[in-house]
Amino acid sequence: QTVTVTVLDHLERLALVDFRDAEGVERLQKAIQFADQLHEVNTDGVEPMDSVLEDRCLYLREDDVTEGNCMNELLKNAKEKVEEYFVAPPGNIPLPKLEERDTFLQ
Amino acid sequence: QVSAALKEGRVTPTELCQRCLSLVRSTRFLNAYITVAEETALKQAEESQKRYLRGQPLGVLDGIPVAVKDNFNTAGIETTCASNMLKGYISPYNATVVQKLLDQGAVLLGKTNLDEFAMGSGSTDGAFGPVRNPWSYSRQYKEKSVPKSHSEDEESNWVITGGSSGGSAAAVSSFTCFAALGSDTGGSTRNPAAHCGVVGLKPTYGLISRHGLIPLVNSMDVPGILTRCVDDAAVVLGSLAGHDPKDSTTIQDNFEPFELPDLTDVSKLTIGIPKEYHAPGLSSEILALWSKAADLFKNAGAKVIEVSLPHTCYSIVCYHVLCTAEVASNMARFDGLEYGHRSDMNKSTESMYAATRREGFNDVVRGRILSGNYFLLKQNYENYFIKAQKVRRLIANDFVKVFRSGIDVLLTPTTLNDAVPYMEFIKEDNRTRSAQDDILTQAANMAGLPAINVPAALSERGLPVGLQFIGRSFQEKQLLTVAKWFEKQVKFPVIQLEEVKRLDHAAFQHQKSASFS
Numbered sequence A: 001q002t003v004t005v006t007v008l009d010h011l012e013r014l015a016l017v018d019f020r021d022a023e024g025v026e027r028l029q030k031a032i033q034f035a036d037q038l039h040e041v042n043t044d045g046v047e048p049m050d051s052v053l054e055d056r057c058l059y060l061r062e063d064d065v066t067e068g069n070c071m072n073e074l075l076k077n078a079k080e081k082v083e084e085y086f087v088a089p090p091g092n093i094p095l096p097k098l099e100e101r102d103t104f105l106q
Numbered sequence B: 001q002v003s004a005a006l007k008e009g010r011v012t013p014t015e016l017c018q019r020c021l022s023l024v025r026s027t028r029f030l031n032a033y034i035t036v037a038e039e040t041a042l043k044q045a046e047e048s049q050k051r052y053l054r055g056q057p058l059g060v061l062d063g064i065p066v067a068v069k070d071n072f073n074t075a076g077i078e079t080t081c082a083s084n085m086l087k088g089y090i091s092p093y094n095a096t097v098v099q100k101l102l103d104q105g106a107v108l109l110g111k112t113n114l115d116e117f118a119m120g121s122g123s124t125d126g127a128f129g130p131v132r133n134p135w136s137y138s139r140q141y142k143e144k145s146v147p148k149s150h151s152e153d154e155e156s157n158w159v160i161t162g163g164s165s166g167g168s169a170a171a172v173s174s175f176t177c178f179a180a181l182g183s184d185t186g187g188s189t190r191n192p193a194a195h196c197g198v199v200g201l202k203p204t205y206g207l208i209s210r211h212g213l214i215p216l217v218n219s220m221d222v223p224g225i226l227t228r229c230v231d232d233a234a235v236v237l238g239s240l241a242g243h244d245p246k247d248s249t250t251i252q253d254n255f256e257p258f259e260l261p262d263l264t265d266v267s268k269l270t271i272g273i274p275k276e277y278h279a280p281g282l283s284s285e286i287l288a289l290w291s292k293a294a295d296l297f298k299n300a301g302a303k304v305i306e307v308s309l310p311h312t313c314y315s316i317v318c319y320h321v322l323c324t325a326e327v328a329s330n331m332a333r334f335d336g337l338e339y340g341h342r343s344d345m346n347k348s349t350e351s352m353y354a355a356t357r358r359e360g361f362n363d364v365v366r367g368r369i370l371s372g373n374y375f376l377l378k379q380n381y382e383n384y385f386i387k388a389q390k391v392r393r394l395i396a397n398d399f400v401k402v403f404r405s406g407i408d409v410l411l412t413p414t415t416l417n418d419a420v421p422y423m424e425f426i427k428e429d430n431r432t433r434s435a436q437d438d439i440l441t442q443a444a445n446m447a448g449l450p451a452i453n454v455p456a457a458l459s460e461r462g463l464p465v466g467l468q469f470i471g472r473s474f475q476e477k478q479l480l481t482v483a484k485w486f487e488k489q490v491k492f493p494v495i496q497l498e499e500v501k502r503l504d505h506a507a508f509q510h511q512k513s514a515s516f517s
Helices: A005-015 A022-040 A071-076 B002-008 B013-026 B038-053 B096-103 B139-144 B166-173 B190-196 B230-240 B284-299 B312-333 B349-360 B363-376 B378-404 B430-437 B442-447 B476-490 B505-512
Strands: B033-036 B065-069 B107-112 B179-184 B199-202 B222-227 B270-274 B303-307 B409-413 B451-458 B464-470
Touching: A005 A022, A005 B363, A022 B312, A022 B363, A022 B378, A022 B430, B002 B013, B002 B038, B013 B033, B013 B038, B013 B065, B013 B107, B033 B166, B038 B107, B065 B096, B065 B166, B096 B107, B096 B179, B096 B230, B107 B166, B166 B179, B166 B190, B166 B222, B179 B199, B179 B230, B190 B199, B190 B222, B190 B451, B190 B464, B199 B230, B199 B476, B222 B230, B230 B451, B230 B476, B270 B284, B284 B303, B284 B409, B284 B451, B284 B464, B284 B476, B312 B363, B312 B378, B312 B430, B312 B442, B363 B378, B363 B430, B378 B442, B409 B476, B451 B476, B464 B476
Parallel strands: B065 B107, B065 B179, B270 B303, B270 B409
Antiparallel strands: B033 B107, B179 B222, B199 B222, B199 B451, B409 B464, B451 B464
16 A cells, blocks of 8 residues: 555655655655554554553652753754844744645655 | 773873874774864863872773763763764753763763664764774784775775664774763664674663663663673663663662672573574574574573563564654754754744754654654554554563563574675665664563673674673673673684784783773
């Protein structure tokens, strides 16, 4: 079963990463094929496992501030900033639709 | 031994540091290091020297040159994960494990090369080029190579280090440092350890803090330790293990550093040989070595039993799904806003993110992110992601059953073959290679168990082959004790690096003795 272009487009939007070329799409196809082998295993009655430490209690520390005040250091690595703000381009604008995007999937 | 020498004043930390640094320079063709922190290393060495002169070294690791894989944050030093996405990123903090090493006085020489974001099994897919296995330049390998025509020199014949902590393994193997940190998610510490003839330890998940380790798969990542002998691994483990309030997935039990006893009587040991690890593609050489090792234990009086881990063959598929899913989530933080590469595209936030990620990630990373997102789609979640989590439990249960039946330690091969030449390796794509090479190491990550690669012998091609011991959860002392006994029996040969011999011969002699403990 090949993956439809709709799904591929959907993936590019979700991941915000591009397939780049036919090889990229092929890679996904092969990955899915590979993963299909999982269905050979009988998992009736088996609970999913999130973590190997599931039998232990997660550590929660006291809600006390122990460090911080490192604004300058954190801002150092950002390319675009103004005073103490990270600068981002305008938001709430969805990625252009498939037909209008510069993508291989076209 | 080096630690003793430092204490006795036979060599000073600054001398040691300088020799290691010059060795790093002369082995640059290996491409093991991405960043060499010369100035800070020398400063640290000077501080260490002052401490020794006062008679107050911080511990065994004081003054010992170490290297750290480039996916650990190191304050003030560039951390790239071998990716364009993080080129130029200077960490504002030290990963907990790095901090612990520095607190013990270790001298950080530099950051080692890896596969981009630790995805891969060859250390060939990074933005800074592939790492070359030092054994490609050893007399042992050259002697066994088919003599080629004069024009086709060793330039084309060099073999890979394995991955993804290949840089760390190469750094330790070529004597440029005494210990290195790697990371292990699917075998990334043990695989290159086997190919480079060094000890690679994957501790139990939850024993060592992951704070500061740029995450790949949160439920399977652990920092790994690479050293030239098992005793050294125990020393490093001693300084790194323990609860970290900054990593809530570290267990709260008290950890006591230990010294490894010299085991002489193995008659109380039960060694398990999982038959499924006789995987298709396992080279006959390694199979024979594995048998020989089992016999070694048997003849020394231990009980050696064949056991079964029936879901082993599904561990790679399961890993594939869980890994890509977690990767899809973990890589989402790279959007160019707070750190790392940022594209010039400015039309909208989303298009900026998309352009940044398209420019910053290589094919492997992008491929995994897309696959991961596919498995996490609403229509696929139950069938792939949840299913894989169920299979994970089956795999972990396999181990529980086996250890409950009286087995102390499992003995398996680490890799299917000895290191392949780079030209061979790149003929298959990253995912295929990973699927092939991780088969023997992956299950231990699934179940969170400790595992260690011990170099066992040289192959017919003159390259190292290692064997793997898998232990019970949090029983590193037992695991390492058995590994140390095995290491003593096997007497793995020292690498004879030709080019390096030309250099400061005295330094080479000093470091040839392999261990610092």
